[in-house]
Amino acid sequence: MSTTDFVVHNPVEDLLRQDRVPTIWCPGCGIGTTVNSFAHALLGQDIDLSKTAIVSGIGCSGRVSGYMNLDSFHTTHGRAIPFATGLKLANPELTVIVYSGDGDLTSIGGNHLIHAARRNIDLMVVCVNNMIYAMTGGQAAATTPGSSMSTTTPYGAFEPELNMPQLVDAAGACFVARWTSFHVMQLERTMAKALKKKGLRFIEILSPCPTYFQRKNNLGDALTAMVDYKKRSKIKHGCHTWETALEPGGDIIVGEFVDREREDYLTRMRRQLGSHYSEFPEQTEEEISEGACSEC
Amino acid sequence: MLKEIRIAGFGGQGVILSAHIVGRAVSIHQGGYATMTQNYGPEARGGAASAALMVSDQPVLFPYVTHPDILVVLSQEAYTRYAPEMKSDGVLLVEEDLVRLENLPPQARVYGIPATRIAEELGKKMVLNVVMVGFFCAITKAVDREACLKAVSDSVPERFRKLNTEAFDRGFQFGEELLLKGPAKEEQTVGVGAVESDD
Amino acid sequence: MHADQRCVLTGTHFINGDAACCEGALSAGARFAAGYPITPSTEIVERFSARAPQVGGLFIQMEDELASSIALQGMVWAGQKSFTVTSGPGYSLMMEHIGYAAITETPCVFVDVQRGGPSTGLPTLPAQGDMMQARWGSHGDYLTIALTPNSPQECYSLTIKAFNLAEQFRVPVMFMMDECVGHMTEKVVIPKAEEIEIYPRRLASKPPGEFNLFEAGEDLVPEMAHAGEGYKVYVTGLTHDKRGYPVLNPKAQHELVTRQFEKIRRAADELTIVETEEIEGADVVVVSYGITSRVAQRAIQMARDKGLKVGKLRLICVWPFPEKLIRELAPKVKALVMPELNMGQMVLELERCAGGKCQVISVPHAGGTVHKPADILAAIERGAR
Ligand SMILES: Cc1ncc(C[n+]2csc(CCOP(=O)(O)OP(=O)(O)O)c2C)c(N)n1
Ligand code: SF4
Ligand SMILES: [Mg+2]
Numbered sequence: 001m002s003t004t005d006f007v008v009h010n011p012v013e014d015l016l017r018q019d020r021v022p023t024i025w026c027p028g029c030g031i032g033t034t035v036n037s038f039a040h041a042l043l044g045q046d047i048d049l050s051k052t053a054i055v056s057g058i059g060c061s062g063r064v065s066g067y068m069n070l071d072s073f074h075t076t077h078g079r080a081i082p083f084a085t086g087l088k089l090a091n092p093e094l095t096v097i098v099y100s101g102d103g104d105l106t107s108i109g110g111n112h113l114i115h116a117a118r119r120n121i122d123l124m125v126v127c128v129n130n131m132i133y134a135m136t137g138g139q140a141a142a143t144t145p146g147s148s149m150s151t152t153t154p155y156g157a158f159e160p161e162l163n164m165p166q167l168v169d170a171a172g173a174c175f176v177a178r179w180t181s182f183h184v185m186q187l188e189r190t191m192a193k194a195l196k197k198k199g200l201r202f203i204e205i206l207s208p209c210p211t212y213f214q215r216k217n218n219l220g221d222a223l224t225a226m227v228d229y230k231k232r233s234k235i236k237h238g239c240h241t242w243e244t245a246l247e248p249g250g251d252i253i254v255g256e257f258v259d260r261e262r263e264d265y266l267t268r269m270r271r272q273l274g275s276h277y278s279e280f281p282e283q284t285e286e287e288i289s290e291g292a293c294s295e296c
Numbered sequence: 297m298l299k300e301i302r303i304a305g306f307g308g309q310g311v312i313l314s315a316h317i318v319g320r321a322v323s324i325h326q327g328g329y330a331t332m333t334q335n336y337g338p339e340a341r342g343g344a345a346s347a348a349l350m351v352s353d354q355p356v357l358f359p360y361v362t363h364p365d366i367l368v369v370l371s372q373e374a375y376t377r378y379a380p381e382m383k384s385d386g387v388l389l390v391e392e393d394l395v396r397l398e399n400l401p402p403q404a405r406v407y408g409i410p411a412t413r414i415a416e417e418l419g420k421k422m423v424l425n426v427v428m429v430g431f432f433c434a435i436t437k438a439v440d441r442e443a444c445l446k447a448v449s450d451s452v453p454e455r456f457r458k459l460n461t462e463a464f465d466r467g468f469q470f471g472e473e474l475l476l477k478g479p480a481k482e483e484q485t486v487g488v489g490a491v492e493s494d495d
Numbered sequence: 496m497h498a499d500q501r502c503v504l505t506g507t508h509f510i511n512g513d514a515a516c517c518e519g520a521l522s523a524g525a526r527f528a529a530g531y532p533i534t535p536s537t538e539i540v541e542r543f544s545a546r547a548p549q550v551g552g553l554f555i556q557m558e559d560e561l562a563s564s565i566a567l568q569g570m571v572w573a574g575q576k577s578f579t580v581t582s583g584p585g586y587s588l589m590m591e592h593i594g595y596a597a598i599t600e601t602p603c604v605f606v607d608v609q610r611g612g613p614s615t616g617l618p619t620l621p622a623q624g625d626m627m628q629a630r631w632g633s634h635g636d637y638l639t640i641a642l643t644p645n646s647p648q649e650c651y652s653l654t655i656k657a658f659n660l661a662e663q664f665r666v667p668v669m670f671m672m673d674e675c676v677g678h679m680t681e682k683v684v685i686p687k688a689e690e691i692e693i694y695p696r697r698l699a700s701k702p703p704g705e706f707n708l709f710e711a712g713e714d715l716v717p718e719m720a721h722a723g724e725g726y727k728v729y730v731t732g733l734t735h736d737k738r739g740y741p742v743l744n745p746k747a748q749h750e751l752v753t754r755q756f757e758k759i760r761r762a763a764d765e766l767t768i769v770e771t772e773e774i775e776g777a778d779v780v781v782v783s784y785g786i787t788s789r790v791a792q793r794a795i796q797m798a799r800d801k802g803l804k805v806g807k808l809r810l811i812c813v814w815p816f817p818e819k820l821i822r823e824l825a826p827k828v829k830a831l832v833m834p835e836l837n838m839g840q841m842v843l844e845l846e847r848c849a850g851g852k853c854q855v856i857s858v859p860h861a862g863g864t865v866h867k868p869a870d871i872l873a874a875i876e877r878g879a880r
Binding site (some may be wrong): 058073078089273277279282 | 501553563566570574727731739
């Protein structure tokens with residue numbers, strides 16, 4: 001017997017495009033870890049994976065869509081959410097996940113995030129927050145913590161950082177959570193829960209970028225980051241999102257902050273439009289061929 | 297034959313709808329061609345409203361009215377602004393209670409109607425524009441009465457159809473009676489047929 | 496395939512070009528649209544937002560044109576026909592996504608009701624100043640198809656054509672209206688559904704596993720599969736191979752870009768969509784498009800009344816530019832006269848194609864209104880000398 005016979009099939013592999021590995025991600029990058037939690041969360045669902053689409057913008061995190069063995073859409077920088085909005089509205093049967101970076105979703109695409117939350121579009125949005133523009137080589141982002149080094153803040157950042165959960169909560173998302181890439185199990189459970197909800201669900205994941213953020217700021221390697229996340233994290237489910245601001249060296253508040261019921265976009269649209277909205281059943285084969293007959 | 301028409305007044309008088317009715321009558325019910333344009337933006341703010349129609353039995357090419365053959369004005373402002381653009385022998389229709397005629401183009405033929413008052417008599421001031429359309433139809437003959445009536449009924453909601461048809465008829469009648477008397481300025485009275493002639 | 500009669504408002508209407516464009520889109524099978532209000536295009540989506548829900552569709556007013564120009568592509572990949580509608584400033588914001596539609600071969604329609612520019616310019620007055628932007632606006636190398644209607648009737652019929660071409664070639668099609676045609680009201684005849692030819696989406700003919708989303712056959716246009724059909728499509732704005740997978744090297748770039756160019760270039764004859772009148776034996780041919788063609792027609796008549804031999808060439812499809820036609824025409828005439836509501840955009844193409852074989856006279860106009868026919872006449876007379 002060859003040894004391969006003993007290799008246990010990892011079900012997560014079916015969810016990845018095997019023909020695309022290895023990934024572009026650096027050793028120690030946290031993005032892959034988040035994908036692992038995501039894949040496990042997806043496996044535990046009873047959703048039809050052939051009707052599940054994943055949409056990303058541009059960035060290291062934006063490459064996630066392309067590694068998933070789902071309908072994958074790698075769009076433009078910042079515009080994953082509006083693309084996903086169109087996709088979902090035009091085919092409500094789809095489960096649509098947006099997976100992208102902090103720069104992509106909150107900076108160049110920040111406006112779309114606000115409005116998707118306001119509309120409560122039925123999307124699950126996963127934001128990998130490595131606190132930097134990694135893909136382009138380590139520039140400051142709206143999430144870069146005070147006085148951190150980046151290639152465009154050579155003397156330390158001096159812009160205040162964005163508190164994503166608070167923003168998305170205020171805008172109306174029905175589910176808001178944050179974990180770090182250290183919290184793999186919790187993240188999986190939260191993702192599984194979020195996948196079952198309807199409306200805009202937002203999950204922020206703090207994730208190390210050893211190549212740029214950690215290195216520029218002398219924060220050590222990925223392992224150091226994990227230790228740091230473990231030490232600084234405080235789980236506070238249901239806490240007010242104004243308490244979740246991130247401060248350099250301060251507590252990292254994690255958990256599920258918002259979990260509320262709110263009518264999603266399409267439900268509300270149908271309720272509002274009432275009889276002005278009519279279903280549009282696909283024409284039957286007969287009807288279509290009848291049409292064809294009138295031609296001859 | 298191409299005719300340039302402008303209808304102008306202030307917002308709320310239904311100026312645009314009246315032009316729409318005439319255009320519709322010509323192009324749908326009479327088999328002719330009409331191109332309607334209207335002012336948008338800053339010009340259309342501040343209460344002024346104006347619509348222009350090119351009407352012809354041939355497809356219309358140049359879309360904009362520059363020198364109207366027929367000018368319909370429902371406000372003093374519209375009169376002041378557009379009267380100077382009129383063709384020198386053009387026909388001017390005015391809401392006579394709202395427009396004072398000054399510096400009239402020398403050969404213009406003028407016909408007035410108290411459209412607002414007639415509309416009020418009918419119980420709805422709103423229909424003054426349709427009274428005006430009836431009047432326009434009778435005086436200028438730029439569009440068939442039947443076609444115009446049809447356009448009136450398909451431009452208004454069912455429950456206002458009767459009222460609007462009445463409004464049209466009142467305007468039309470007023471016009472026909474006036475025609476017997478001739479244009480307002482005695483000295484320049486020209487046979488109304490001239491409006492129709494190919495010139 | 497024919498139009499779905501449930502979406503077609505058969506009859507004779509007196510409506511403006513914007514409304515006609517909306518009806519054209521519905522007749523073409525578009526039930527979804529994304530947009531952001533901007534004069535003079537807004538009436539299209541205002542009407543669409545009332546009409547679409549009646550046939551199970553919807554209009555979503557996005558937060559800006561960046562969003563609407565990509566949301567519509569999401570709608571397409573969900574299996575729908577979709578379009579967006581804008582004017583100058585919004586069109587500028589959409590440019591990145593026109594490139595995205597080009598490289599991902601997303602069949603869709605961008606309607607630009609042109610107004611005076613640059614910047615906020617003349618929001619409610621006409622211009623034809625975005626003609627070059629329609630061709631070159633997004634970065635990188637790609638080709639688009641652009642149509643220019645000159646009446647509300649054509650805003651209806653050419654919108655259908657725009658959707659059909661988008662499906663046929665899997666490209667974004669630019670529908671270049673202008674404020675004048677958008678806002679003018681005229682007779683629009685909408686035929687019966689069975690008289691409207693619809694080019695259906697070219698759907699995957701192979702099952703998942705055997706199908707490649709960007710593998711093209713003879714005509715270089717690949718078939719399409721949507722999200723949710725089991726194909727696990729991979730769509731990216733990066734240079735990609737036939738599976739859609741990113742491949743970032745010169746060879747992949749060459750193959751992708753040349754195929755995407757070639758699929759349109761090859762169809763040059765089919766895409767030469769023009770209207771001509773008396774160009775045989777003409778001394779001067781007036782070349783125009785959109786609303787300007789109607790004003791030019793008046794000038795042409797004035798010139799003919801004066802005994803000049805003047806022909807008319809109206810471009811209905813402006814991109815790709817009818818290169819062959821102009822190359823053949825130029826040596827036979829004294830001059831080509833081109834009035835346009837811009838400072839001279841398409842005339843650059845005309846000059847290029849005329850290749851010095853005849854005079855090319857531009858009649859520029861910064862926009863805000865149409866030309867005076869007399870100005871075009873003067874250019875015709877100059878060319879005839
Ligand atoms: C319109 C536009 N501007 C800029 C870029 C360059 N760009 C690519 S990725 C990126 C930042 C990505 O940052 P983030 O979303 O945080 O992703 P990360 O790489 O950190 O995972 C930028 C600025 C682009 N692709 N498009
Ligand atoms: S640059 Fe940073 S974020 Fe990007 S793959 Fe490398 S470690 Fe990950
Ligand atoms: Mg980042």
